[in-house]
Amino acid sequence: MDRHQVSLAGCHDYSRDSVREAVGRTLELLGGVGSIVAPGESVFLKANNVIAASPDTAVVTHPEVMRALVKEFQRITDRVIVGDCPGGPFTRAMLKRVYGKTGLAVVAEETTAELAMDTGVAEVSLPDGKMMKRFTLCKSMMEADHLVSVSKFKTHRYMNVTGPVKNLFGTVPGMTKFSFHSRFEDERDFADLVVDIHLACRPAFHIVDAVEVMQGEGARSGSKRKLGFIAAGRNAFALETLVLELAGLKLEDSRPLKAAIDRGVCPGEGGWFDVLGDDRQNLSIDDFQLPSRNFFSERTLALLTERLSRHFTARPRPLPDVCTGCGRCAEICPRKAITVKNGLAHVDLKSCIRCFCCEELCEYGAIRITTPFFVRTTGS
Ligand code: SF4
Ligand code: SF4
Structure with missing residues (x-):
């Protein structure tokens, strides 16, 4: 494998000037935008x-x-498209709602970039794929001359963390994402699927937003934490390795990265890439919080026996005071384990596979993940 380079720039807030300086520097250190497009x-x-x-x-x-x-x-091309393929129905109405709330619509309007509203799909093949060899992915991303991944680093209960490697799972059209959770219930299989999709997308470049991230019980229920940097590179595995290191985490704390290492598409530990830019020591922390550390053993229990799972596993719990009864969680649940009665979501824990998509996708933050007291106190 060729030696890779990643770039790192401290960025302590989201003021326009700070971000512009940090983003510009990470790109410049790697040859500038002209080396990508x-x-x-x-x-x-x-x-x-x-x-x-x-x-x-x-x-x-x-x-x-x-x-x-x-x-x-x-600066180089006027054909810049911005967007994503959110969870839930892959429709123009959904895209409009998401882009409005995340601020991407305003960015597109003010910069004259094209806002991706195409809900078409395209077939992509990966002959060496481990879990799948053909994928149906978001067409506008696949048909662009270059795909640049702009990830958010944060915790994620299913994959432990999400960042440069998992970001391209977002190329999977809305509801198909949830069917994959049902089809690949074991988190190791799902991590391999994430790696397959990442490789199938053949991204040209990666940037990670790690200025303010979520720690603890992500993807929505955690707490905000400042990491204070932006990093970039052509190799997502190198970039994710750097981010984990700066957050004081081990490589295996990212399930997708661990899967990539196990199957030999990432060398793992060792100096196989150079870090250009700011001093890593000044941007490192050692107290980043992952999701409850007993989660994976709990989930393995859940797969072994439904009866045990009811007593020993983390579970999604709708909050009566917050739930609006909108029904979106019921719509996306891959096991149809959620029903809405009298304006409140209810989860059938016997059917629930603990994918936690409902927690991630509830826009009202009305689903909390709770861990039984016995499990919390024994750490089993
Ligand atoms: S839990 Fe969230 S998504 Fe589900 S019905 Fe309540 S508000 Fe809607
Ligand atoms: S209830 Fe939530 S955690 Fe359980 S299977 Fe459905 S979406 Fe996944």
Whole structure:
């Protein structure tokens, strides 16, 4: 494998000037935008806009990062497209709602970048795929001359963390995402699927927004935490390795990265890439919180026996005071384990596979993940 380079720039807030400086520097350190795209070529900047969430929740890629990137790419080409393929129905109405809430619509309007509204799909093949060899993915991302992934680093109960490697799972059209959760229940299989999709997309470049991130019980129920940097690179595995290191985490704390290492598409530990830019020591922390550490053993229990799972596993719990009864969670649940009665969501724990999509996709933050007292106190 060739030696890779990643770039790192401290960025302590989302003010326009700070972000522009940091994004510009990460790109410049790696040869500038002209080394990624040529005049007249199209580039799709894929944000993490998985849900209609405000940027200050630390759930989605911050719009100022997208704005700075659009400006950089527009120096070379006027064919810059911004967007994502959110969870839920892949419709123009859903895209409009998500882009409105995340601030991406305003960025597109103010920069004249094209806002991706195409709900078409395209077939993509990966002959060496481990879990699947053909995928149906978002057409506008696949048909752009260059796909640039602009991820948000944060915790994720299913994959532990989400960042540069998992961001391209967002190329899977809305509801298909949830069917994959049902089809690949074991988190190791799902992590391999994430790696397959990442490889199938053949991204040209990656940027990660790690200025303010979510820690703890992500993807929505955690707490906001400042990491204070933006990083970039052509290799997502190198970039994810760097982010984990700065957050004081181990490589295996990212299930997709662990899967990539196990199957040999990422070398793992060792100096196989250089870090250009700011000093890593000044941007490192050692107290980043992952989701409850007993989650994976709990989930294995859940797969072993339904009866045990009812007593020993984390479970989604709708909050009566917050739930609006909108029914969206019931719509996306891959096991149809949720029903809405009298304006409140109810979860059938016997059918629930603990994918936690409902927690991630509830726009009202009305689903909390709770862990039984016995499990919390024993750490089993
Ligand atoms: S839990 Fe959230 S998504 Fe589900 S019905 Fe309540 S408000 Fe809607
Ligand atoms: S109830 Fe929630 S966690 Fe359980 S299977 Fe449905 S979406 Fe997944």
